Each structure stands twice: as C-alpha cells, then as structure tokens.
Amino acid sequence: MEASHRKFIKQEDSVKKGEYLPGDQEEFIRKRTKAIPGDAWPYFFRSLAMCLQAGIHIERAFELIADDEGGVNDVLSLRAMQIARSLNQGESFRDSLRHLQSLKPFHVEMLVIGQKSGQLPGVLDRLADYEEESYATELHVRSSLTYPLIMVLFILILTVGIPIYFKDSIMAGLEFFLQTSPFFMKVVFAVAYFFHYKFLFAAALFFLFTWKPVWKPVVDLFSSEENRVARRKWWYLIPYVRRISQGLACERFAMALAMQLNVGCHILPSVKLAFRATTDPVFTEAASQVDEQLRAGRELHEALALVELFPNFFISMVKVGEETAELPKMLSRTYRILKDERELVIKTALDLLQPLVLLFLGCVVAFVAALLLLPMTQLIRTL
Known part of the structure; x- marks a missing residue:
C-alpha cells in the first residue's frame, strides 16, 4: 500500500x-x-x-x-x-x-455500462473526448456571454442611478407648475428608491433564501422524480428548449446503445441502460413502454416511434441499421450527426445573442430617456 x-x-x-x-x-x-x-x-x-x-x-x-x-x-x-x-x-x-x-449522472450510467459490457477502457476514452468537447463548448459560451452580461449590468446600474440623481429636480419642477408625474415615472422612481435605500432589506431576503434550512425542503420537494418529470414536460412546451433537450438525450441514447451493441450485449438490457444514460426523466419514464413493445415482438424503430420522443431521422437511421444488420454503426453515425447539430444550434444561439442584447439595451435606454423627457414636455406645454 x-x-x-x-x-x-x-x-x-x-x-x-x-x-x-x-x-x-x-x-x-x-x-x-x-x-x-x-x-x-x-x-x-x-x-x-x-x-x-x-x-x-x-x-x-x-x-x-x-x-x-x-x-x-x-x-x-x-x-x-x-x-x-x-x-x-x-x-x-x-x-x-x-x-x-x-460526477454527472450521465457519467455514472456510462461507467456502469462500460463495466457490465466489459468495455470500460473504451467508455472512459469516449467520456474523455466527450468532456473535452463539453468543456470547450462551456468556455465558448462563457466568453460569448461575458460582454452581454457586463453591458446589461452597466445599463441596469444606470437605469437605477439616473432616476435617483434627477428625481428631486424633476419632482420639484412638476410641483412648481402643479403637474403630476406620469405613472411609469412613478414606477421607475419606486424601483430605483427600493434598490437605493432598501439594499439591506434585499440582502436580508437574499441570505434568507440562501440559508440551507429554508431552501433545502423546497429543493427536496422539487427534486422528487414526479416533479422532475413534470418540470421537464413543461420545459418541453418551449420549442427551442425541447429541441436542445431532446437532441442531447437522443445523442446520449445513441452513444450508450451503440457501445453496448458493439460488444454483443442483448438488445433488451442495452436499451434499458441506454435510456438511463440519457438522465432525462421523460426518456427514463418511457423506457418501460419501449421494453414492453420489444418483448411483444416489435422492432426497435417501431418501439421508439411509439414513445414520440425521437426525431424522424433518428427512427429512420435505426430502421436502416436493423435492416442492414449494422445497427451499432448507424447509431454511432446518428450520435455524430446529433452532436454536430447541437453544436450548431448553440453557436447560432450565441451569434444571435449579442444583437438581441444590444437591442434590449437600446430599448431600456430609450425608455429611461423618454421617462426623463416626458415631464419636460409637460412643463413646456404649461408655459
């Protein structure tokens, strides 16, 4: 030792x-x-x-x-x-x-698959490649979000600070000419006042909700399997989120199933483990339905089509693999296609993010400027 x-x-x-x-x-x-x-x-x-x-x-x-x-x-x-x-x-x-x-649940399931199939070294190599790609994507996302987040923070500080700085002079001018401040200006002043003078109260709320005895029961409630499935189904109602989440789950399913079939594992336990490897509660819930269909004599592509979680091209690739007796090869190819598609979606979203952030900041600045200029127009009219 x-x-x-x-x-x-x-x-x-x-x-x-x-x-x-x-x-x-x-x-x-x-x-x-x-x-x-x-x-x-x-x-x-x-x-x-x-x-x-x-x-x-x-x-x-x-x-x-x-x-x-x-x-x-x-x-x-x-x-x-x-x-x-x-x-x-x-x-x-x-x-x-x-x-x-x-260790992520996906890693655990993949390592267990590698141990049971006798291909743990190959699984580890695949996980190393997967983590290198994931970490590179994470760094790219962080670098792409740094500038927009700094700009948003800067504009929010100005949005809170400018109304406080000009509040007294604007209110004094309105009172002198017997004018009332517009509703939206009152709202902005109230928000700015809260953040400026109620910082300690906001900090107290922050520490209250970050105190473990307060938030742990809430986390335990939402972390139950039923709530995880329900939350994920609600997320799936958002088209863009559904596309990314389903694509990632299908990608993991294809990789896990291909690695097991490559070493001659039986289809039934392999499909179960592949569903668990997705770590998606919606996919995990559908595993029993697919298993029942396979035991009833259906082909894999037919069973996967019934759960309505896999895209049409995924079903087609599985069908071709079954007909040509090259299912592991087709699943590996499907995994690469899904991975490239996910990276393209993330890259496209990041490319669109900066223009959208600039548009949002422009709207915020225009809104604050309009609120500050609106009392001046009222004063000019009274004169």
Whole structure:
C-alpha cells in the first residue's frame, strides 16, 4: 500500500472519530467537500483508461491516479483514493462512484455500462473526448456571454442611478407648475428608491433564501422524480428548449446503445441502460413502454416511434441499421450527426445573442430617456 494511501486512511478515520491531525484535517475536509473543476475530468478519464488498457486492476488504477502528483486535480486525487478503498472493501463499482460527488449522472450510467459490457477502457476514452468537447463548448459560451452580461449590468446600474440623481429636480419642477408625474415615472422612481435605500432589506431576503434550512425542503420537494418529470414536460412546451433537450438525450441514447451493441450485449438490457444514460426523466419514464413493445415482438424503430420522443431521422437511421444488420454503426453515425447539430444550434444561439442584447439595451435606454423627457414636455406645454 502506498504512503499516500495510508495517509488518506489515517486522515479519513481521524475525521470520522472526531480526532484532529495538526495541519492535515482542515486540508483533508476542504478537499473532500470542494467541487471538481471541469477541466480535470478528461485527464482523469483518459488516465484511468490507459491504466486499464495496460492490464492494471481497477483498484490499483485508482490508487495510481491518486498518487500522480502534479497530474490529476488534488481534489479528484483524493476522491480516487476513496474509490480505491471502497472497492478494496468489497463495495460495488456503482456504489463506490458516490465519492465522485461532482460526477454527472450521465457519467455514472456510462461507467456502469462500460463495466457490465466489459468495455470500460473504451467508455472512459469516449467520456474523455466527450468532456473535452463539453468543456470547450462551456468556455465558448462563457466568453460569448461575458460582454452581454457586463453591458446589461452597466445599463441596469444606470437605469437605477439616473432616476435617483434627477428625481428631486424633476419632482420639484412638476410641483412648481402643479403637474403630476406620469405613472411609469412613478414606477421607475419606486424601483430605483427600493434598490437605493432598501439594499439591506434585499440582502436580508437574499441570505434568507440562501440559508440551507429554508431552501433545502423546497429543493427536496422539487427534486422528487414526479416533479422532475413534470418540470421537464413543461420545459418541453418551449420549442427551442425541447429541441436542445431532446437532441442531447437522443445523442446520449445513441452513444450508450451503440457501445453496448458493439460488444454483443442483448438488445433488451442495452436499451434499458441506454435510456438511463440519457438522465432525462421523460426518456427514463418511457423506457418501460419501449421494453414492453420489444418483448411483444416489435422492432426497435417501431418501439421508439411509439414513445414520440425521437426525431424522424433518428427512427429512420435505426430502421436502416436493423435492416442492414449494422445497427451499432448507424447509431454511432446518428450520435455524430446529433452532436454536430447541437453544436450548431448553440453557436447560432450565441451569434444571435449579442444583437438581441444590444437591442434590449437600446430599448431600456430609450425608455429611461423618454421617462426623463416626458415631464419636460409637460412643463413646456404649461408655459
């Protein structure tokens, strides 16, 4: 057992017993609760895949990753050692993954699929590629949203500050000429007054709703399976959101099912696991219906068409794959098509975002300017 492994066990046992290790316990607890950054996952998945491809046992592979100083993220290194210890204690692979608290449900399902199908190294390589692409997309989205968000914040500050600065002079002029302020101006002044003088009240509300005993019951209520399905169905009523969510779920379904069929897994359990890999509650709910149709003797494309969640081209690709006995190949091709389409949709949305933000800011500025000029027109008329 490596020295770092022994140190980890000593630290974890001391934390459980309430004992203090000088200089170690605080750092240990910080690492155990700290979130794992997105750029650490590709290296983690690829390193684990290389170890398994070299014939190293999975428990030892996690230990090697944990001992790799300067490679994997230090928090992820600690979690890898926790997984190694859980596996050595006889826990199942799925249960041991609970230590990776930042691991997405999609990752968990894909790793379980890889273990059950005997293709865990291939799944890890695919997840590494997937995470690299996802992280690059995330960085692109962040960079594209930075400028619009700064502009929106700047305009909102001006919208709140300008009415407060000119309020006294405008109201004094209106009172002098016995004029009443317009309704919309009263609304703007009231909002500006609230943000200017009621900041402490707003801060109190913020801390109230971010206090765990207050929001945790609400989160638990909305995180139930029934509410998750209901919320997702409501989201599906928005065409653009439906397109992106369904496309992502279909993409994951195609990738998970293709990887299982490539190694000769049976269609029934493979479809169930593929539905779970989507992590979409609407798709997961439809898994039982598809399973019943497959057991009744229907073809896969017929069963998928009945749930009305997959696009027509997806059904057509599955049908062609079944007729030509190349279903895994067609599913892999479908996955690439869906991935390219999703990236194109995101790129198009980001390209349209900046003009829309500028249009919104122009409307806000014009509205505030009109409110400030409207009393002047009333004064001119009285004169």
